[in-house]
Amino acid sequence: MPIVRTKKELAKQLxxxxxxxxxxxxxxxxxxxxxxxxxxxxxxEQNDLVVVSIFVNPTQxxxxxxxxxxxxxxxxxxxxxxKVDENIIVFAPSEQEVYGENISSKNYDFEGLDKVMExxxxxDHFNGVGTIVEALFLxxxxxxxxxxxxxxxxxxxIQKLVExxxxxxxxxxxxxxxxxxxxxxxxxxxxxxxxxxxKAAFIHxxxxxxKKFFGTxxxxxxxxxxxxxxxxxxxxxxxxxxxxxxxxLTPVKEKKEGQKYRAFIAVxxxxxxxxxxxxxx
Numbered sequence: 035m036p037i038v039r040t041k042k043e044l045a046k047q048l049x050x051x052x053x054x055x056x057x058x059x060x061x062x063x064x065x066x067x068x069x070x071x072x073x074x075x076x077x078x079e080q081n082d083l084v085v086v087s088i089f090v091n092p093t094q095x096x097x098x099x100x101x102x103x104x105x106x107x108x109x110x111x112x113x114x115x116x117k118v119d120e121n122i123i124v125f126a127p128s129e130q131e132v133y134g135e136n137i138s139s140k141n142y143d144f145e146g147l148d149k150v151m152e153x154x155x156x157x158d159h160f161n162g163v164g165t166i167v168e169a170l171f172l173x174x175x176x177x178x179x180x181x182x183x184x185x186x187x188x189x190x191x192i193q194k195l196v197e198x199x200x201x202x203x204x205x206x207x208x209x210x211x212x213x214x215x216x217x218x219x220x221x222x223x224x225x226x227x228x229x230x231x232x233k234a235a236f237i238h239x240x241x242x243x244x245k246k247f248f249g250t251x252x253x254x255x256x257x258x259x260x261x262x263x264x265x266x267x268x269x270x271x272x273x274x275x276x277x278x279x280x281x282x283l284t285p286v287k288e289k290k291e292g293q294k295y296r297a298f299i300a301v302x303x304x305x306x307x308x309x310x311x312x313x314x315x
Contacts, residue, residue, distance in 0.1 A: 035116050037124045040131055041173055044085075047123050048174065053082040056177030059203075061170050064088040064126075065105040065221035066114045069211035073180040074118045076208055085174050086115055087125045089132065093139040094162030105221060125174075132169060139165040144194050147283050151276050151298050152187050152309070163188055164195050171201050178204045182211070184218045186296060186311045190283060210310075212238065218310045225306045234308065236267055237301055241312040244275075244297045248314045253277040253286045253295075260299070271302040277314065 038044045048057070058077035062070055066088075077084045088111055095101040108126060115122050129137060139161040142148075148160035171179065181189045193205050211219045213231075216238035223231060240263050247256045260275040277286050280294040289295070295314040300307060 035112065035120050035122060035124065037112065037126060039127055041127070044123070044125050044173060048083075048085075053177075055080065055082045057081055057174060058084045059170060059174045059176035059179045060084065060086045061167055061179065061181075062086060062088055062111075063090045063104065063221070064111050065107050065224070066111045067219050067221060067223075069182055069184065069219035071114055071118060072211050073182060073208050074115060074122065076206065077178070077180050078119045078122070080178060080206070083121070083123070084119065085123045085125055085176070087127075087170055087174075089125075089127055089166065091132075091162060091166040092129060092137055093133075093165055094159050096157045096159055103225075105224065125170075132166070140168070142195065143198065144191055147187070147190050147194055150187075150278065150283050150285065151274060151300070155273065155300070160188070160191050163191060167192055168195060168199060168201070171196075171203055176203055178206050180206045180208055182208050184210045184220065184310065187283060187298070190281075218308075220308065222306050222308060226304055230269060230303050233267075233269065234301075234303055236263075236270065237299060237308060237310050238312075240264075241297055241299060241310060244277075245312055245314050248277070248295070248297070253289065256297070260297075269303060273300040273302060273307070275299050280313075 036047055038047055058081035060073045060077050074086060090104050092101055112124055141161055142164045153160055181192055189207055196203055196205060213219060215232055215235040217234045240260055244256050244260055247259055257275050264272045276298045277295055278284055280296050286295055296311055297314055298311045300309045
């Protein structure tokens with residue numbers, strides 16, 4: 035399995051043959067789990083060649099301590115990827131290889147998609163995401179790129195990025211992969227104790243209850259019920275619960291016929307920030 039460290043090496047690998055079905059890209063920050071494995075498997079099924087990038091992107095972290103804590107597990111990541119297909123190209127560059135001496139992000143106009151929820155709590159986060167994803171698109175020139183719906187706001191940002199920068203790539207959205215008890219799979223889950231990791235099934239159960247209520251109740255009522263549910267679960271700290279229009283991510287005040295809505299949640303447990311979401315209709 036080729037492990038490529040430089041842009042030059044990557045370009046050389048991508049020139050080796052013609053790809054009838056195309057090239058697939060799975061951008062990651064490493065610390066891979068079964069959620070990532072699902073994305074990689076999907077990419078392998080739909081493309082002749084797949085590139086998985088492993089790069090902990092400094093410009094999307096608003097806190098230096100979070101960047102320093104992010105796990106770097108390249109050997110284990112490569113083993114997981116190899117299980118799917120041994121011909122996948124792993125692109126694992128350094129910060130300098132990607133950014134040179136100027137480690138900074140571009141500024142994008144995401145038309146408000148970046149100003150709510152995660153954008154309200156993580157300064158400049160989505161500019162950093164956009165910067166690295168655009169750079170990877172320009173390097174790999176994939177026909178398809180794969181993103182999980184767990185980071186649904188990020189998914190919408192990437193879709194908008196492709197639109198405003200006119201990048202010829204299909205964005206393939208993949209469903210949330212969950213642990214057996216329901217917690218959305220995330221690299222951050224490894225930082226939770228066994229007990230809290232099990233109890234964190236409460237987050238997904240709360241979202242499922244929100245979906246049930248949303249059928250007959252207002253968005254305001256649903257959000258208040260979610261907040262109340264956290265009163266009896268002191269081990270979890272609710273940062274936000276939001277219900278938005280799927281396309282614009284605008285918080286809903288009054289439901290409209292024919293509109294699609296989604297509920298988003300961010301929770302702290304043992305100092306670890308967990309996010310999840312669910313389609314409501």
